[in-house]
Amino acid sequence: MPEAGPATKPSVLLAFRSAVALHRLLDVLPVFEGDDRIDRWFTQVPGSEFDLDAWAALDRSGARTMDFEQARERHFDLIVFASPKGELRSLSARTRALLPHGAGFNKTFHSEGSPGLPSGLDPAFLLEDGEPWADLHGLGHGSELARLAEHCPLSVPRAVVVGDPTLDRLRESQGLRESYRDELGVGDRTLLAVLSTHGKESLLSRHHGLPLELVLHLPVDSYRVALVIHPNTVSALGPHNLAEYLRPAQRAGLLLPSSYQEWASVLVAADAVLTDHGSTALYAAALGHAVILDGYDGGSELIPGTPMARLLAAAPRFTRVAELPELLRKATGSDTSEFTAETFAHPDRALPRLRTELYRLLGLTPPRTPPKPRLLPPPAAPHAPASSLVVRAEVDGRRVYVERFPNGIELPVHHRVAQHGAAGFTEQRSAEVLWRRPGTGRWSVAGWAAHVLDELPGCRIAAALLSHERCLLVHRHHGAFALHVPPYRADGRIRRIDPDAAVSAVYAWLVAHPRLVGELPVEIECTVDTVTVRLELGAADPEDLDAEL
Secondary structure: OOOOOOOOOOEEEEEEOOHHHHHHHHHHHHHHOOOOOOEEEEEEOOOOOOOOOHHHHHHHHOOOEOOHHHHHOOEEEEEEEOOOOOOHHHOEEEEEEEOOOOOOOOEOOOOOOOOOOOHHHOHHHHEEOOEEOOOEEEEOOHHHHHHHHHHOHHHHHHEEEOOOHHHHHHHHHHHHHHHHHHHHOOOOOEEEEEEEOOOOOOHHHHOOOHHHHHHHHOOOOOEEEEEEEOHHHHHHHOHHHHHHHHHHHHHOOOEOOOOOOHHHHHHHHOOEEEEOOOOHHHHHHHOOOEEEEOOOOOOOOEOOOOHHHHHHHHOOEOOOHHHHHHHHHHHOOOOOHHHHHOOOOOOOOHHHHHHHHHHHHHOOOOOOOOOOOOOOOOOOOOOOOOOEEEEEEEEEOOEEEEEEEEOOOOOOOOEEEEEOOOOOHHHHHOOOEEEEOOOOOOOEHHHHHHHHHHHOOOOOEEEEEOOOOEEEEEEOOOEEEEEEOOOEEEOOEEEOOOHHHHHHHHHHHHHHOHHHHHHOOEEEEEEEOOEEEEEEEEEOOHHHHHOEO
16 A cells, blocks of 8 residues: 655645546646645545546656545545545545636536536535535635525635636646647638537537538638547547547548647637537637537526526527638627636636645645746647648639638539548549658659659649749649749738648649640739738749659
């Protein structure tokens, strides 16, 4: 049995039932930062059906653990919980602290506790033998104190409004927003985070095909879509089942952050959220993001009059993908501060306030160095973007408008493109345009293009994307071209269109004006999303075709 440290060293046990509660406790850990007087341990409390992912998250954190039976045999100086449910009272401690594990108390579950009450305000969970079992009941906002007084007045003397450590961590990490977006490959696209809570009323339960529908029908040069799934859903489905369910959407470009930390990095990086009634939307609103409701009608879980209910009542309602751009325009700039102001008190002060309270319970003087939220790590490299696309193009003289989608939409298209060596053979065989970036150096541009045009009879252009600005194209009938793709500069910022989108514009122009090839060099005005650049198309020099790929 592990030892909890020397008898004279105060011991703190952080006890959790689920991955959600654990993640919350990990956000609180900086209150003890820099203090070697305290012995910290973690244990998992049985009683949750959503605990498969919790130990994996704990292992990644490197924390010291003991199993629940061992923890029951010890006496601790302080136990910190982020949920009032489960066999908590069987753990022995001199003092106990209860913290919330979400943004406010907005939902109720009729299968447990008192009807119509969230667990964090429910005397069925907060009292033992008619008395509060927690010595500290931490709350995120003063309005929750009033609700606690209404439903469980005996807990009020032990309640303290400390704020929300998770929100503070999100706010502090906003300085890294651009780097998060770079890691995700978002660029200047709109990053839409789709938020799904758990249970039968969640977005994924009601609209299980929505992630795929969004990534297939939103132009890839205008949008990226990320799906933020509640950890309970991940645990309930299992990673393998979840991966198989979402694989078609991921193939089409869906970003799927992990449910520990990475979801928060993606939320910081996002521009807007499409949400159900889960409280993550309140964090998004607090960061200033546009909030769109997925069509949820209230159901049986959302408590009327709560900040979350009022936020959703004010949000534009999603009905179909074609209307999303207009909904985003409506939601962008909407003032949601009244809802977040009633959820989050003491912004950027949660950890110092919580440290004061926890050290009071321990009977220790807090460290002098103020605790700071830990910056969120950058999201892991995303799932590779779609390697096969369909292109809609409109040619008007020397102006070309290009819109691209993942392969799979049932819409009239101008042509198909695929990444040679990455897309499947069927997709490469059906593509009029094939492209490749420099890789192993095994080919010259001329050799690779000749190989592709011989191997794939349906290919009309083989394009070598040598850099963001320089491409070499070999057309089956019109020969070799050099393409310059200049950046777009405005307001001190530099924006670029993807060079493979520029290649599609050239192909569409050549289809419309095959006889103008003899007039090279030419400038082609190419518009992708909101960016217009003047492409410079000329004949390729023979020596350029010897460049390595």
